Amino acid sequence: MTRGSDRGRVRGAEVGRRRVLGAAGGVALTAVLAACGSNTGRSGKGSGPALSQWYHQYGEPGAEQAVKRYAAAYDKARVSVQWRPGDYDRQTAAALLTDSGPDVFEVNGPKLEQLKGGQVVDLTAEIESVKDDFNQAVLKPKIWRDKVWAVPQAIDTQLLYYRKSMLKQAGVEPPRTVDALVDAAKELTARLRGDKVKGLFLGNDGGAAVLGGTPLFAAGLSLITEDGKAGFDDPAAARVFAKIRQLYADESLLLGAPTDWSDPAAFVQGLTAMQWSGLWALPQVEKALGDDFGVLPFPKDGAGGPAVPVGAYGAAVSARSEHRDAAKAYVKWLWVDGADKQEDFALSYGFHIPARTSLAKKAKQLQEGSAADAVSYATRYGHAEPLLWTTPSSTAYQDALNRVIKGGANPESELKAVVRKVEAELRRAGK
Known part of the structure; x- marks a missing residue:
């Protein structure tokens, strides 16, 4: 999300995780190919296959160094991290259509079209043993046809x-x-x-x-x-x-x-x-x-x-990866089994909630005062944007709310128009 804003929401040190709280969208293949660059990060020391892992650019000091440190500690593959500035959602959407994209990548989704297009790999088996321990509100949009397609990393609210x-x-x-x-x-x-x-x-x-x-x-x-x-x-x-x-x-x-x-x-x-x-x-x-x-x-x-409102970027595996099993194993090691790394990622570089509720409950920074209240609220009252909530639907809704708030437009007529737009989007998207 933005680590900091929207989903998000504002810039500076917060640009990053906050964005997951507000939808983005669209694909620009040419922009992605132009952005691909040679920033390969630091490779892990494992003797297995070479894996490429992408992250969007977090603004918080230390976050980039942390994820490269995690990758370097993995001994079953050689993982190189790319820290990608710019319109990350567009970059990854386009890269998933090519053979030069990442093996593992974080995603504000996945989007329905990526799922229907077979662009990501099923991670249900990797998360199954602790599935109920994840915050269910942020996990739900990552489930399609009863399968999990991305593992939530850390929660913004x-x-x-x-x-x-x-x-x-x-x-x-x-x-x-x-x-x-x-x-x-x-x-x-x-x-x-x-x-x-x-x-x-x-x-x-x-x-x-x-x-x-x-x-x-x-x-x-x-x-x-x-x-x-x-x-x-x-x-x-x-x-x-x-x-x-x-x-x-x-x-x-x-x-x-x-x-x-x-x-x-x-x-x-x-x-x-x-x-x-x-x-x-x-x-x-x-x-x-x-x-x-x-x-x-x-x-x-x-x-x-x-x-x-809650949101979380998730770790996903590209269906075009030549090493899908190795990529899935790495995601499980990092975001399912790696409790220490998950807590570090959430709380050492900014202030966020671990995606697993057991970790959120025991993290010392979240055990008292307003921080503890926030964890309780996110767990009890959390809601995330659903998988079927598309960018055109979000834009129509926000525009209507703006007209009501600032212009005094009639809420009933504004909402009826948005309902028609959303229903058209649902028919277009299907399931």
Whole structure:
């Protein structure tokens, strides 16, 4: 994900894992071939076959050196790591169609077209013994036709940060429902000098880019149903959209902040009493504010429940690899059996959650305070973008949410148009 943003979401030190929380898409073969370069990384010292492993470019210091160190420690193959800047999703999508692509690669998916095209290898046997130990929300989009096609590496998630002292000063309780969130943001803005401090920050666009399907899940709905239909053809969707719009209409939202939602600067500088941001921001918030903050999932609405978006890049094996069995064995060694490396990757270079729940529970950095709360929320309330949620569907949905929030467009008519788009996409994609 971005290690840091969207899926994601913002740039700088966070560019990387955060991206998995927001869909990308498309294939540009010529761009990939031009990007292929000679950065082969450091080869492992094993005596077996030579394997090429690709990663997208994480922005966090030490991450590249760590994955090359893991590869060098493997003794059953000679693994060379390529650290690939640029539009990684497009690069890998194109490379999978050639014989010069990677053996092992991380993927924001795999995408349905890659699965239907037979471009990746079934990893069910490799993960089967510990399948139930993986966070099921991030594993689910990597399952197709009851088989697992990628092994989740590390989880990114988003949370509602709130400043305890500011809420206490305004006599406001941490919001547990969307209605309470709207009221709290308005009250905080009024009592904390709304010309200088706002109640809530959802990003400089008012929230359309970052919220995604989270309000739907909070209302008890989904993006795509289990039987493959649009999951928000329901009056509850329009109602929760209208409440998000109310935040904007009340002038309770911070807009035009120096940095966007994925950076906690606005929150730690006191420009907002509450901010939606990523788990990656927690160490920075804690360093600045001590214990004067808490975290919550996105509040429930109506018959729904709390909602927490989660995402994870996965390790996959190319079907064009000449050494598929060796590549599968390496993935199992690293991302299924390698508990020490999984914890190191998640928590030593940025702040993320190990994909295996047993590791998340025992990691000392995640055992107390807001970090422990975040792990609990991600486990209990986590939701990920489903496999059938395509880029055109995501774009139509986000555009509609933006028109509702900033333009006051009618939520019902906007959502009906998105439902039609999504259903057309589902017919086109099939299963």
